[in-house]
Amino acid sequence: MQARRLTKCFGEFTAVDAVDFDIHVGEAFGFLGANGAGKTSTMRMIACLSPISGGTLQVLGLDPMRDGPQIRSRIGLVPQDDPLDLELTVRDNLYLYGRYFGLPKKQLRERVDELLEFARLTERADERVDPLSGGMRRRLTIARALVSSPSLVILDEPTTGLDPQARHLLWDRLYRLKREGVTLVITTHYMDEAEQLCDRLVVMDAGRIAAAGSPRELIEQWSTREVVELRFEAEGHQVHGDRLADLAERVEVLPDRLLLYTDEGDATLDAVRSRGASPIAALVRRSTLEDVFLHLTGRSLVD
Amino acid sequence: MSPALRAYQYNLLAYKRTWRGSLTTTFLYPVLYLAAIGVGLGHLIDHGSNKAVGGVPYLWFLAPGLLAGTAMQIGANESTFPVMAGIKWLKTYFAMLATPLEVTDVLYGHLLWILTRVTLASGVFLAVMTAFHTVPSAWAVAAFPAAVLTGAAFSAPVMAFSATRETDRSFVVLYRFGIVPLFLFSGTFFPVTQLPGWLQVVARCTPLYQGVSLCRGLVLGRPGGWDALGHAGYLLVMFAGGVLAARVSYRRRLVQ
Numbered sequence: 001m002q003a004r005r006l007t008k009c010f011g012e013f014t015a016v017d018a019v020d021f022d023i024h025v026g027e028a029f030g031f032l033g034a035n036g037a038g039k040t041s042t043m044r045m046i047a048c049l050s051p052i053s054g055g056t057l058q059v060l061g062l063d064p065m066r067d068g069p070q071i072r073s074r075i076g077l078v079p080q081d082d083p084l085d086l087e088l089t090v091r092d093n094l095y096l097y098g099r100y101f102g103l104p105k106k107q108l109r110e111r112v113d114e115l116l117e118f119a120r121l122t123e124r125a126d127e128r129v130d131p132l133s134g135g136m137r138r139r140l141t142i143a144r145a146l147v148s149s150p151s152l153v154i155l156d157e158p159t160t161g162l163d164p165q166a167r168h169l170l171w172d173r174l175y176r177l178k179r180e181g182v183t184l185v186i187t188t189h190y191m192d193e194a195e196q197l198c199d200r201l202v203v204m205d206a207g208r209i210a211a212a213g214s215p216r217e218l219i220e221q222w223s224t225r226e227v228v229e230l231r232f233e234a235e236g237h238q239v240h241g242d243r244l245a246d247l248a249e250r251v252e253v254l255p256d257r258l259l260l261y262t263d264e265g266d267a268t269l270d271a272v273r274s275r276g277a278s279p280i281a282a283l284v285r286r287s288t289l290e291d292v293f294l295h296l297t298g299r300s301l302v303d
Numbered sequence: 304m305s306p307a308l309r310a311y312q313y314n315l316l317a318y319k320r321t322w323r324g325s326l327t328t329t330f331l332y333p334v335l336y337l338a339a340i341g342v343g344l345g346h347l348i349d350h351g352s353n354k355a356v357g358g359v360p361y362l363w364f365l366a367p368g369l370l371a372g373t374a375m376q377i378g379a380n381e382s383t384f385p386v387m388a389g390i391k392w393l394k395t396y397f398a399m400l401a402t403p404l405e406v407t408d409v410l411y412g413h414l415l416w417i418l419t420r421v422t423l424a425s426g427v428f429l430a431v432m433t434a435f436h437t438v439p440s441a442w443a444v445a446a447f448p449a450a451v452l453t454g455a456a457f458s459a460p461v462m463a464f465s466a467t468r469e470t471d472r473s474f475v476v477l478y479r480f481g482i483v484p485l486f487l488f489s490g491t492f493f494p495v496t497q498l499p500g501w502l503q504v505v506a507r508c509t510p511l512y513q514g515v516s517l518c519r520g521l522v523l524g525r526p527g528g529w530d531a532l533g534h535a536g537y538l539l540v541m542f543a544g545g546v547l548a549a550r551v552s553y554r555r556r557l558v559q
Contacts, residue, residue: 010559049400050559069306069403077401083394085313087320096316100309100402148402 001046001152001185005055008041015041017207018055025151028174028184030194030201032289034297038207039187040080043156046185047077060152073101076145078155082137086130090121090140093129098147111147118173119143135166142173152183159193171196191290205297215289222295223287224249226265230258230272230279240277247271254299261287306404310412313395314419328380329424333373333431340492341365341435355494359439359523366437367446367522368491370428371453371514377424378454379482381417382461383474389413390466396557410553414459414546421454432522440524449521449535453514456538459545466552485511490519513537 001023008016016038023029031039044050046059048068057064059071084093094115098108116122119139124132129140138158145153158174159167174197178184188194194201195215202212211218219225228248232240241253247268248260258279262268265284272279304312318325345361356364389396389409399409429447432438464477488498489511495503506512513534520527 047401069405072401073403079397079401081394083398085317085393085395085398087393088317092316096313097398097402099312100399100404102304102306102309102403145401 001060001183002058003042003055004057006042006045006052006057007054008038008045008050009053014207016045019202019204019207019209021202021209021212023183023185025183026178026181027199028178028186028197030198031185031187031204032189032191032194032201032293033187033204034189037204037297039204040156042204043154043185043187047075047154048072049077073148074150074152076142076148076150076153078138078142078145078153078158080156080160082141084129084137084140084144087128089126089128090132091116091125093140094144094147097144101148103148108147111149115143115146118146118176120169133166135162135169138162138166138170139173142170146177150182152185153177154185156187157189158186159188159190167193191288191293195289203293203296210296211292218289218292219287222292224261225263225287226261226268227285227287227291228260228262228265228268228272229281229283229285230260230277231256231281232258232277232279240279244272244275244277247275259291261291306408307411307415310399310404310408311415312412313399314413314416318416325420328377329420329427330431333369333428336369337362337366337431337435337437341369341437355497357494357523360437362435363437363439363523364519365492366432366435367519368515370425370432370446370450370522371511371518372486372489372491373428374421374425374450374454375457375485375511375514376482378417378421378456378458379461379477381420382458383465383477384471385417386413386462386465387468387471387474390556400557406554406557407550409557410462410549414462414549417458417462418451418455421458422451425450425454438522440522442520442524442526443522445526446518446521449514449517452535452538452542453511453518456510456514456541456545459542459549461545463545463548463552466549466556485509490515510538510541 003019003021005018005020006016007014007018019042031042033039041050045052045057045064048059048064048071051065060074062071064071088096091112094112095108098111103111116125119142121136121140121143124136129137132140142158159170162170174184184197186197198215200212200214203210203218211222213221230240237253237255237258241251241258244260245251248262250261252259260268269282269284341362345365348361353359353361396409400406425447428450429443461477465474488506489509490506491511495506495512498506517531517534520531
């Protein structure tokens with residue numbers, strides 16, 4: 001998949017602003033961004049649900065504007081809001097979706113049984129969707145997107161609103177798909193999810209791509225190896241921040257703590273102590289994607 | 304199977320689960336109306352003069368009017384809330400659009416389903432009419448497609464309208480100021496000649512009047528040549544215009 005200067009406008013508002021990216025067969029590619037960063041709009045263009053406003057886009061080597069139905073027959077889409085039919089049974093939801101793809105009935109029935117197993121929903125197969133938990137519904141939506149055995153699966157915030165058990169089960173299922181050679185495109189605002197699942201990702205901010213690379217590359221490029229978090233008595237953070245600024249590559253002062261970005265966390269912490277600063281709490285940790293993300297997109301609330 | 308039929312299949316399967324709920328509107332209402340107004344009120348009317356209703360028993364006059372009125376109601380009803388469900392409540396349209404189905408497939412599949420519902424309801428209504436002995440002529444067979452055409456003429460434009468709405472409040476307005484007045488004043492319950500002059504003209508121009516006149520003429524064995532063709536033509540044009548409008552409003556709403 002290839003996008004060049006891909007743009008999406010809604011009236012005056014530019015949701016996606018001339019972005020470039022390539023996604024290779026078999027990889028898991030992530031779009032990371034805050035709400036309103038343009039992730040979902042990008043996703044909808046890839047899924048041929050939304051016409052592009054500018055630039056070029058190729059999906060599976062085809063043109064979404066011209067070959068929409070053909071592309072959609074080879075991709076599985078997992079939208080954010082689980083558009084399942086609540087009054088129908090789990091099985092019927094899968095079956096009908098398969099029929100939309102024009103799959104023959106007999107073959108489809110076998111596929112539905114496989115998918116029920118895959119989504120761990122076999123026991124609920126003949127119950128209505130309405131009483132199912134959020135995790136079950138999400139698994140059903142994912143299973144449904146797989147009904148046509150797609151080579152590309154697009155997941156829009158797949159684990160938002162799920163409890164940890166449900167998330168881990170979902171991640172496990174997504175790994176399995178990846179092992180089978182399915183290309184995954186995932187949007188998320190969970191950094192741990194992006195680190196876990198994505199081979200490569202882009203960080204989106206206000207419709208643009210702020211950074212691109214593997215999770216490791218991004219951390220190396222945009223953050224230090226480690227972060228020292230210090231907590232002082234109230235009000236002292238700015239003062240301490242100024243005093244300790246030369247001990248780290250970058251210092252960030254937050255209302256409740258001080259972040260020192262450094263490659264050698266323990267050494268930095270020793271240096272802090274040797275200057276006589278006595279934080280009430282200190283923690284040395286590895287840099288995460290979250291540090292990169294906040295550095296790139298800022299800490300202020302978007303909406 | 305054509306893509307639109309795949310979308311149609313959804314409604315068929317969903318209906319298998321919910322058909323009991325629609326029994327009231329398709330079966331019970333015609334029986335109640337025919338019994339209460341046709342038989343009860345008709346008895347009083349027939350004691351007076353039935354010249355105004357064409358010299359036939361009032362029940363005979365009323366039944367085909369109700370047939371057309373019911374077809375309109377089912378056609379309009381099925382094109383409001385279920386369309387909103389497809390767009391907002393169940394989002395079935397969006398589920399379909401994530402597959403190879405296109406906007407026109409979604410539209411035609413749903414429209415075809417609405418026409419199926421109108422056909423079922425009209426068929427049941429004609430059966431009930433026959434049971435009430437209100438079908439004096441073999442022409443009545445042709446009233447079946449006429450009733451379906453009446454429902455169709457309403458369904459497509461109402462679908463087009465529904466797809467532009469954000470909430471279901473507009474549907475109440477549509478009913479209050481559209482469907483209900485039409486049902487009452489388009490010659491369904493009494494001949495439009497009973498209305499004051501200028502209102503007669505208005506009534507004769509309404510779409511339901513075309514359906515009522517068409518169905519009544521056929522059921523009573525007085526199809527009425529050019530007039531009937533005019534009524535049918537009116538309804539056909541309304542249906543076709545509705546389909547064109549719905550294509551536009553569905554695309555606007557579903558592709559952004």
